[in-house]
Amino acid sequence: MNETTIKKRIDSIDMLRGLVILIMLVDHAREKFYLHKNVADPMNIDSTDPDLFFTRLLAHFCAPIFVFLTGLSAWLYAHPANKAPRSAQSFLLKRGLFLILIEITLVNFSWFAAYTTLYLQVIWAIGVSMIALAALLYLPRLWIAVIGLAIVLGHNALGFIEFAPHETGYTLWTILHDRAFLVSEGALKIRASYPVLPWIGVIAVGYAAGPLFSQTVDELTRRKTLIMGGTACLIALVLLRAFNIYGESQPWQMYDESIRSVMSFLNFTKYPPSLMFLLFTLGIGAFVLAYLETAKSKLCAMLKTFGSVPMFFYILHLYVLLITYFILSKVIGTTTVIGPNDYPYLGFPNVWLVWLAAIVLAALLYWPCKKFSQFKHSSQSTWVKYF
Template sequence: MTIDQSLSSKRILSIDILRGLVMIIMALDHTRDFFHIGAMTSDPLNPETTTGALFFIRWITHFCAPVFVFLSGLSAYLSAQNKTSAAASSFLLKRGLWLIVVEILIITLGLTFNPLYNFIILQVIWAIGCSMIFLALASRISYKTVLIVGLLLVFGHNIFNLLPVPKNPDMALILKVFFTAFGTIVPLPNNHFIGIFYAILPWTGVMFVGYGIGAWYKKTYDAAKRKRNLLIVGSLSVFLFLLLRFVNIYGDPVPRKEYGDLFKNLLAFFNVSKYPPSLQYISMTLGPAMLFLAFTEKINNWFTRIASVYGAVPFFYYVIHFYLLHTILVIAFFTTGYTSQQIVQIPFLFRPADFGFGLPLVYLIWIAVVAILYLPCKWFKKYKETHGQWWLSYI
């Protein structure tokens, strides 16, 4: 899902490890969506109704999207080092447009299995694609412009949660699409809909900050200084999350709720907004991610080598895992007694609200899917390393 971040043909292993780890975790959340009995009828993050295990299985996947987008920006910076400013900008623009098309035509189909596209789903690929288009424009101005705009978006976008919603419906929709979208459904003619689940500009801020951090990974940058920077910024981000969460005034669209129960209060403390990604959410996720990068730069063992395979070909993995999960869903749909009359569901075909299994089977399916995809990912990683076709930079 990100631009190849080669430095003189040598990949940065810590980046691939982190990205591969979040790819593996991401598949857990999507497996839960497809196969858990309560995925369509309950909120796993609601402290009043969830369990600790269910809360954790959803909360841990909060790290996936922001790390994904952050590393996309970082990789964009590194990729640009071997190009002219114009060439780097042109590539980002074309890749951004390509990702939007992929989200609409390929990812939506993998999610819904609906060839009529009655419900088009715009999620993280859409947000990355739009953000790359903005990055193509901002990077032509200067590196500092990208970093400053990124910080302003990350720290300031929650101001829009404090403002009244515009009375004009068109302006209200624009505000939702760019800043506050959460399940925004836009009706189209002939019983078609667009579901906008990722507001663009908060994620653009995350990508721009990743682009800014990319300067620390230049070949000429001192490794010890890079580690120190990552430790400082990562620690400050975690501290900012804790501070904002305790103060409970700014940084999340929904103030933290107090319960008369210690366990529920603990869950509520970590239950921050992903849609859109609040400042508290971004601090909670990117802080540990930067600490992870700081500590894994020189780590090389069997687990990191496996994780780095998925991290080296994230777009390939991302697309295929949806189709594999939904194919398994179709098999489970029929083997558990459902009939062809029950196929049509909105938005996901073959996914009735009362369908599903307990968490142990969800974990088993998740592990099987990740394992099945290892060899295809390893093959494609090798193919990319040994071939130079232009289209490989888009996959």
């Protein structure tokens, strides 16, 4: 297998990462400029318009694919092409701690320009998952795969476990499986918004899938395996979901409107991500990854650029959205007053304006991302690699 083939394979991972990063940009633009019609997960089918529903549904792909690729990238780090294997534990531990630090500092401030509540969200979940994977690496890869699959397939069965805030186990279970406040009073409240247990399962499955991207696996075999895996996920989803058997706490139902019935079927729980949520997103993600193995276009090159600097893009786009919102709210003024304390929000009147804003921001952010990507790959500084 030649160097070009190896490079193409890594490019497909960066392209998929770049794709979900841009989808994430759309969702974060929605959270800034369409908050007057905020949605929960699962969404309220009766009150959520289809354009808003499917915009939010698309964002569901971001976290599962990113966490899966993080596990896959950890295996590739531990097994570099044409080099001796190395331990990924230090790599995972340091980057996991770095992500947690970024979450509680730069990321939290970017949402509200304040620290009244500390939200432990997706970057926190990825950081904790990386640390958990570092611990799991003491085990053989087969055991990591078994544990990862057991968590992904079985965590929905743990929904009956509950702890009151005053009970022993509340803090740990809130972090692992429930979504609630760890500290609900005082100057600084802390809320665990992303329960981490399912994400530990996803990152472990991603790591276990790493050998599929080794030099010993040819492109055709890899693509067939990805397509088979994606097909298995979607078949399992349809069978389990059609009869509301298992894997989702929100049963679906038929509506008079066909589009509402489809929305109900695809209405999955994200916090924590249900089995249906993960089968849907990772199943389709496997098909996209297989396609990107051979995809060549200017768009693919752009996706690769974004995907090569994920943390740089993440922090940059959050602050660009924050500053843009602040400027527009001062120039235009707010249009809607909602929520506790009558906090004013500037809101776009249509979902398509959210998409337009995201496309414009993506175009504006491409150049700094490209420059930083070039700097990152030429720099010898260790800290640069974290971005």
